[in-house]
Amino acid sequence: xxxxxxxxxxxxxxxxxxxxxxxxxxxxxxxxxxxxxxxxxxxxxxxxxxxxxxxxxxxxxxxxxxxxxxxxxxxxxxxxxxxxxxxxxxxxxxxxxxxxxxxxxxxxxxxxxxxxxxxxxxxxxxxxxxxxxxxxxxxxxxxxxxxxxxxxxxxxxxxxxxxxxxxxxxxxxxxxxxxxxxxxxxxxxxxxxxxxxxxxxxxxxxxxxxxxxxxxxxxxxxxxxxxxxxxxxxxxxxxxxxxxxxxxxxxxxxxxxxxxxxxxxxxxxxxxxxxxxxxxxxxxxxxxxxxxx
Ligand code: GUN
Numbered sequence: 220x221x222x223x224x225x226x227x228x229x230x231x232x233x234x235x236x237x238x239x240x241x242x243x244x245x246x247x248x249x250x251x252x253x254x255x256x257x258x259x260x261x262x263x264x265x266x267x268x269x270x271x272x273x274x275x276x277x278x279x280x281x282x283x284x285x286x287x288x289x290x291x292x293x294x295x296x297x298x299x300x301x302x303x304x305x306x307x308x309x310x311x312x313x314x315x316x317x318x319x320x321x322x323x324x325x326x327x328x329x330x331x332x333x334x335x336x337x338x339x340x341x342x343x344x345x346x347x348x349x350x351x352x353x354x355x356x357x358x359x360x361x362x363x364x365x366x367x368x369x370x371x372x373x374x375x376x377x378x379x380x381x382x383x384x385x386x387x388x389x390x391x392x393x394x395x396x397x398x399x400x401x402x403x404x405x406x407x408x409x410x411x412x413x414x415x416x417x418x419x420x421x422x423x424x425x426x427x428x429x430x431x432x433x434x435x436x437x438x439x440x441x442x443x444x445x446x447x448x449x450x451x452x453x454x455x456x457x458x459x460x461x462x463x464x465x466x467x468x469x470x471x472x473x474x475x476x477x478x479x480x481x482x483x484x485x486x487x488x489x490x491x492x493x494x495x496x497x498x499x500x501x502x503x504x505x506x507x508x509x510x511x512x
Contacts, residue, residue: 221448221481224369230493237500238279244507245280252507253282253310254338254499257300260290260320264455269316272496279500282309290320297328305333311510312338312503317391335509338502341390349398358502363396365494366449367403370426373447373483378405382423386410386437387430392451396428429471439476448477448484451491
């Protein structure tokens with residue numbers, strides 16, 4: 220059976236370090252890291268994520284601000300809020316929760332976030348720094364940064380000679396994950412829904428990272444024996460065993476069968492998810508440190 224990678228434990232350790240560094244920063248400079256999280260609309264799952272981000276920011280001793288805007292918010296109103304947060308010296312990190320409602324155009328909003336406050340790493344400046352191998356001066360997307368820490372726990376920091384396959388090519392996860400793995404010297408394949416023989420590509424992976432948004436798509440027959448399997452999926456599925464109308468969160472990996480083949484595997488929940496929030500706190504702390512000079 221595979222080693223189960225405990226994301227909750229790893230995240231708790233990041234949170235402890237961040238909380239203590241935030242305290243020191245405030246004592247030495249008077250600067251309290253500030254995180255503003257913006258959510259538009261009523262999607263219950265997005266509200267749950269955003270609430271846990273705001274709550275964790277408070278727990279880290281940050282100035283934690285949440286802006287919950289109504290579904291009918293106009294593009295100009297959201298842009299005005301981002302401009303206000305960009306200009307607010309008490310805010311060091313800005314996160315606009317995605318997806319936005321259909322009538323809003325997310326890209327110009329994301330690009331209007333000041334690069335030094337872009338704790339999602341989605342601004343072209345931050346994405347470009349990552350793409351050109353500058354991992355030090357920008358901000359890196361939280362979920363891939365957190366997934367890499369879990370991968371490093373199994374394989375160390377240098378992934379030379381290892382084949383990594385990332386399924387999914389989003390700006391928020393797949394692309395930055397591929398670039399981070401490449402920077403760590405892995406041989407990286409970016410696979411996606413249009414790839415031919417996805418199962419065959421995955422079978423070549425020493426490190427298999429799934430971010431497809433399809434529950435249990437990755438089967439045991441896709442996994443090379445001994446491989447490290449990182450499941451980034453957060454899918455809500457019906458759970459009739461928990462009672463009528465109940466649901467649960469499950470990953471993109473058929474966990475039970477893959478755990479029999481893999482060398483190490485992340486569970487869902489309790490794997491990559493907690494690391495995302497922890498890295499958001501780490502990015503906000505870094506942004507506050509830079510603002511302190
Ligand atoms: N929606 C789901 N995950 C994320 C994330 O990491 N950042 C933002 N902004 N929206 C998300």
